[in-house]
Amino acid sequence: MQATQLLLEEPIRLASILEPSSPTAFSALTKIIGTLGPQSRDVETIEALLKAGMSVARFDFSWGNDAYHQETLENLKKAVRNTRRLCAVMLDTIGPELCVLNKEEHVIELQEGATVVLTADETRGASAEVLPLNYDGLASAVTKGDTIFLGQYLFTGSETTSVWLEVVETQGKDVVCTVKNTATLTGSLFTAHMSQVRIELPTLSEADLKTMATWGVKNQIDFVSLSYTRHPDDVRACREYLDKLGDLRQTQIFAKIENYEGLAHFDEILEEADGIILSRGNLGIDLPPEKVFLFQKVALQKCNAAGKASIVTRVVDSMVDSPRPTRAEATDVANAVLDGTDGIMLGAETLRGLYPVETITTIRKICAEAEKVFNQAVYFKRTIKAVREPMQHLESIASSAVRAASKVRASVIVVFTSSGRCARLIAKYRPTMPVLCVVIPRLTTNHLKWSFTGAFQARQCLAVRGLFPMLADPRHSSDSASTTNESILKVALDHGKAAGIVKAHDRIVVCQKVGDSSVVKIIELD
């Protein structure tokens, strides 16, 4: 990356860096996804998370049962009503995850040099001598000298609660290992990870299929976060399954890239998926540490060029038990924004950390600072150059809207959309101002009943950098007559004013259809 990635005043006055940032009424353009769990599931905390800037809530089915997650979701709905802040729901699958259950939650002390057996016999309890694994194919997948990582679910990098094991020998389906570092394992679930070893388990487990068909349908989930996506077929299979689940045909699939195999098939996976999650927790174990940054930069650039959402995980591990991130973590968040990410995902920090709200606030502030120096002009040029000509008409309109908005220094871009397609194309060019997406419901039928689309599409904007959705009154549905357009625009601008992003005398760029043609309008408010 060149220095042109940054937009700094010339000559750079270091003192200006210390000037307080002017408070922005809206949260950062970069989206924040929080995982809800024990430390973040009561209505009050969720309200605080929403106000702090969380716009997507992740429900991780690797732990907890349906009822537990349902209770959390009911609380989220209350919090959304109370705060009047939209939040999308993301179901995160279990996938082919290797784990050790510690049902009794014994504290397990592992001493360096000791021997421990990973057994396929799941009926045995976990102890310092035996760790029961949910997979009986490990012994045939490893050889002497291989290393296995084991840690508390959503481990953090700095803990002594994760352990490296070295394979000594296999005995039937059991694997005998030497403990490489002294560690204390606490909690009810540990995940095991072996670098670059194929786990012969399906990407969607039986439990995942069931959860999507029950919990997922009931709650109209906006996103599936497809854990351990290794091949484009994984995404296709998930798509086919969702398409058969009624309204979930509208659910978007975000493929989680968390191992070498997913990385090797990245381009094909990106083609099939609606978005990508760079699951750096697991990926950081699968890849040599010195390669992680490069994967991030290349993968984000590919997502950006495809105009698909990207999310980076595991950013401020230390905030699990500290109110401030480390310098390295804070810098890393800013760099992810400069690299072009759409969103930042928090795991352990909001799920079981002591400072869930502070974490979201910290992330939002770092993102907002980074966005101020994001060199949009350079990004715009690079993005437009990468598009083959002749350009699709809608993309030409969308990029023109962004260009016009920069040139006239518009305070917002307003885009009318039903599918969200035009809004995403605008976001692709990373405008520096918020994009107010007016989602117009569309009446559709599945030959059994009529219903309106729009709710999914509006909430799905909440994972895309810069997009701020509002759902229009269904009575205006897909009628682009100019009188209807004018009245919806007025509602949108009133909404923008109430949110503090639109003021008197502002210039606004509007992207909408007038008759049959898509147009870009510039309006100046009185």
Ligand SMILES: Nc1ncnc2c1ncn2[C@@H]1O[C@H](COP(=O)(O)OP(=O)(O)O)[C@@H](O)[C@H]1O
């Ligand atoms: N109900 C509407 N009224 C006015 N313009 C609209 C409406 N819906 C979409 N547009 C405009 O139509 C064009 C196509 O946008 P797109 O998002 O692809 O629409 P759709 O949701 O119909 O797929 C864009 O210029 C968009 O701003």
Ligand SMILES: C=C(OP(=O)(O)O)C(=O)O
């Ligand atoms: C988010 C991650 O995965 P998990 O679903 O295991 O938390 C990760 O590995 O970064």
Ligand SMILES: [K+]
């Ligand atoms: K998971």
Ligand SMILES: [Mg+2]
């Ligand atoms: Mg993971």
